[in-house]
Amino acid sequence: MPLLELQINGVSRRLDVDPERSLLSVLRDDLDLTGAKYGCGEGQCGACTVLVDDRPTRSCLTKVASVAGRPLITIEGLERSGQLHPVQKAFAEADAMQCGYCTPGMIMESVALLRRQADPAAPEIVHALEGHICRCGTYDRIVRAVRRAAEATKGGTG
Amino acid sequence: MSGAPPPSGDRLTLEPERYELAAGPAYRFDVDRREFVKLLGGGLVVMVAAAAAPAQESGARGGGAGSPPREIAAWLHVAADGTVTAYTGKVEFGQDIRTSLTQAVADELRAPLPSIRLVMGDTDLTPFDQGTFGSRTTPFMAAQLRQVAAAARETLLDLAVAKWSVDRSALDAREGEVVHAPSGRALRFGELTQGQALVRTVAADPSPTPVSRWTVAGRSIPKVNARDIVTGRHRYTSDLTRPGLWHGRVLRPPAIGATLVSLDASGVDTKRVSVVHDGDFVGVSAPTAAEAALAAGQLKADWKTSPQPSDGQIFEYLKKTPPETRDGDGRGAGAQVSGSVAQARAAAPLRLEQSYTVAYIAHAPLEPRAALAEWRDGKLTVWTGTQRPFGVRTELAEAFRLSEEKVRVIVPDTGAGYGGKHTGEAAIEAARLARAAGHPVKLVWTREEEFAWAYFRPAGVIDVKSGARADGTLTAWEFHTYNCGASGIRTPYDVANQTVQFHPVRSPLRQGSYRALAATANHFARETHMDEVARAAGVDALEMRRRNLKDARVRAVLDAAAERFGWPPSRTPARGYGLAAGTEKGSYLATGAEVSIEPGGGVRVRRLVTAFECGAVVNPDHLRNQVEGAMVQGLGGALFEAVRFEDGLITTDRFSRYRVPRFSDVPELDVVLVDRPDLPSAGAGETPLVCVAPAIGNAIFDATGTRLRSLPLVPSGLPK
Incomplete structure (x- = not known):
């Protein structure tokens, strides 16, 4: 099999994998990047969300070959020299989680939203996150966390 | 029990919740505590004997007869460097008890929060615990950890008395130090142990710090491991790996009740893949998950199916199926009777008789069942997300004919359960595959498996007859619950003449515990009625x-x-308002709902207000989070969640077919916390769910005049 080159969190990785496999399985099983979660395998829950070219992408439905050479960001790539990303910080401070299993996907989707739109109103956040499930029901807190991150990064970069 | 008056106490004693209280283990082997203490090295170990622990938590074996087991309820270690480790058999599933229990330890020990680590749900390290369910962590486990922490604090004060030869009353423990104010001397807790290995076992002395002296508990403190969650660093079971790990896959039957007739595995490359065929169990494992999935698809199995009821007939089925007998213990067999319902109804100007139903629903925790099993030197270690680590240890020991000391179950903080992860099926499957493969095996159930092969919240039928005076004062109350359980079956209203009975039934679908159990169904029927x-x-x-x-x-x-709701509400067209109230598991609540009827017949819940009282509040923000989460989860079961099945096949086997609440479904949520610092804290993870459905149903009636008596209320809009 030809080697695939993936650009993950700023690092280039060459992998000998079946190009038909899902990006999620390669991240988790081959690269031990387990922040992106399996929740449904059909793009319904959003737990597997990563950024491809800055776009939120369901890694469970994405063939690994289709993202070769494109910049990928996972939850593990948000921290910068020990500093949490403002969205991560806001989720922690707003206690926008219970079991936390959906949290990485929620954070990645929110990071993408704030990159497109620096100051989204609550209905816009709801719209952007509608494809994510939090079975613990912390939806309200997640909306508040995203608002908090938007406030914190006003005038800055997200 | 027939003829006896209803108990006047808080708890109905019809039966302990049948879907939660599994029998205790047949054998329980004491951990060798000398070995355990050696592992910990220097410092101070304090253990509290379990004698005073509530019976539910110490888990008296074999149904509770006899003297309490000679057991340790809780233990705690203060290391020479001041690190405090507390051990509890409870597990973290999103209830935020890792945080609230850490707060309790910090409070009693007078140690800073960051110096405290909690080891949870590890059968080799933590004291025996029956399981994390029934909202019992806060009332019981927090009290036990407070005891052990208080004993450790007193021991540290004793050490300081001996070291400094000072009057004990002049000493104070605070912020991880013992301070002697008159001389200005202070020593860190760890320094006081001077590298010795000290062990103290104390009899339980329940004199915990009164709420008025709580300093850490009672406040909102963010989740102690929030950073690990938001960075993706926390490892759930499904994220774990081991050297030489293989991946497992189980072949599921085509329908409930199917039995395996024959298996042809000749299509599988057995040089790369391990195949297990053991009774009705068929599974494979391989070096990669992809190979395992491929191999499972190459198996040719012949199954024999049997007729199974479908969801359309379930309620008649439950009513006509003869009552299940339960080991001759009679639980659930009798009615609670006081006065005469028949006479009171005959004399009542208002008489109503109605039937209510609830569907099976799925827990659908976002992390499906998962387990990683490893055999080494005849000992089995399984990491798995279960609410009953010791119960799953017993299941494994029985399945593999091992003594329990040869089995270790470790529960990483888990991607939720809601009562749905009491059992060890994934653990047993992974262990069976690992034994055959000669490799550690990780098995992560697919979403379809989780929907179809886990267990469900029971469906049920509830028949209610009432009699009332013209002014609405109840005089007669008859309440029969079929199948779904006895939790919350008793009415909190004062009615002189009552008959209350739970009727167990053999369910065609696998059913079990679910957050708030039957209290949801029973509150729905009662508060609607x-x-x-x-x-x-x-x-x-x-x-x-x-x-x-x-x-x-x-x-x-x-x-x-x-x-808070503003009752009575002012009338608005196409809007409706409803109320419900109740009590369960020591908590008290009332919910008000506002709904709107959308063009096209859709129902939208606009606002939910819940007033909640669970005694003294330990962590107000996390309590609020639990109440909000329970309301959102309750919304799903109230409006649209239902498991559909046809000829033994679960047809709602993925999120695209089983609708759960999403962002846009969430109404305005308003939580009123009624703090009662004068009362013991009750658990709060479950009960806030139970009034959501009846409040919404009553609001829909208010808006439309249509009375809905089945949950879910509006799976596809209002009935035409």
Whole structure:
């Protein structure tokens, strides 16, 4: 099999994998990047969300070959020299989680939203996150966390 | 029990919840504590004997007869460097008990929060625990950890007395130090142990710090491991790996009740893949998950199916199926009777009789069942997300004919359960595959497996007959619950003549515990019926409840909810308003709902107000989070969640077919916390769910005049 080159969190990785496999399985099983979660395998829950070219992408439905050479960001790539990303910080401070299993996907989707739109109103956040499930029901807190991150990064970069 | 008056205490004793209290283990082997202490190295170990622990938590084996087991309820270690490690058999599933229990330890020990680590749900390290369910962590485990932490604090004070030869009353423990104010001397807790290995076993002395002296507990403190969650660093079971790990896959039957006739595995490359065929169990494991999935698809199995009921007939099925007998213990067999319902109804000007139903629903935790099993030197270690680590240890020991000391179950903080992860099927499957493969095996159930092969919240039928005076004062109450359980079956309203009975039934689907259990179904039936009586009497819903209610705690939350909600509400076209109240597991609550009827017949819940009282509040923000989460989860079961099945096949086997609440479904949520620092803290992870459905159903009636008596209320909009 030809080697695939993936650009993950700023690092280039060459992998000998079946190009038909899902990006999620390669991240988790081959690269031990387990922040992106399996929740449904059909793009319904959003737990597997990563950024491809800055776009939120369901890694469970994405063939690994289709993202070769494109910049990928996972939850593990948000921290910068020990500093949490403002969205991560806001989720922690707003206690926008219970079991936390959906949290990485929620954070990645929110990071993408704030990159497109620096100051989204609550209905816009709801719209952007509608494809994510939090079975613990912390939806309200997640909306508040995203608002908090938007406030914190006003005038800055997200 | 027939003929006996209903108990006057808080708890109905019809039966302990049948879907939660699994029998205790047949054998329980004491951990060798000398070995354990050696592992810990220097420092101070304090253990609290379990004698004073509540029976539910110490888990008296074999049904509770006899003297309490000679056991340790809790232990705690203060290391020479001051690190405190507390050990509890409870597990973290999103209830935020890792945080609240850490707060309790910090409070009693007078140690800074960051110096405390909690080891949870590890059968080799933590004291025996029956499981994390029934909202018992806060009332019981927090009390046990407070005891052990208080004993450790007193021991540290003793050490300082001996070291400094000072009067004990002049010493104070605070912020991880013992301080002698008169001389200005202070020593860190760890320094006081001087590298010795000290072990103290103390008899339980329940004199915990009164709420008025709580310093850490009682406050909102963010989740102690929030950073690990938001960075993706926390490892759930499904994220774990081991050297030489293989991946497992189980071949599921085509329908419930199917048995395996034959298996042809000749298509599988057995040089790369391990195949297990053991009774009806068929599974494979391979070096990669992809190979395992491929191999499972190459198996040719022949199954024999048998006729199974479908969801359309389930309620008649439950009513006509003869009662299940339970080991001759009679639980659930008798009715609770006081006075004469028949006579009271005959004399009552208002008589109602209605039937209510609830569907099976799925827990659908976002992390499906997962387990990683490893055999080494005859010992089996399994990491798995279960609410009953010791129960799963027993299941594994029985499945593999091992003594329990040869089995270790470790529960990483888990991607939720809601009562759905009491059992060890994934653990047993992974262990069976690992034994055959000669490799550690990780098995992560697919979403389809989780929906189809886990267990469900039971479906049920509830028949209610009532009699009331013209002003809505109840005189007769008859309440029969079929299948779904006895939790919350007893009415908090004062009715002189009552018959209350739970009828166990053999369920065609696998069923079990679910957050709040049958209290949701029983509250739905009762509080809907209360609304029907109020309407028949022409009495306001709040006034009618108050008229029948003596219980001061229910009244208090009802009044608090009504006040925040603004009851009675002013009329708005296409809007409706409903109330419900109740009590369960030591907590008290009332919920007000506002709904709107959308063009096209859709129902939208606009606002939910819940007043909640669970004694002294330990962590207000996390309590709020639990109440909000329970309301959102309750919304799903109230409006649209239902497991559909046809000929033994679960047809709602993925999120695209089983609708759960999403962002846009969430109404305005308003939580009124009624703090009672004078009362012991009760658990709060479950009960806030139970009034959501009846409040919404009553609001829909208010808006439309249509009475809905089945959960879910509006799976596809209002009935035409």
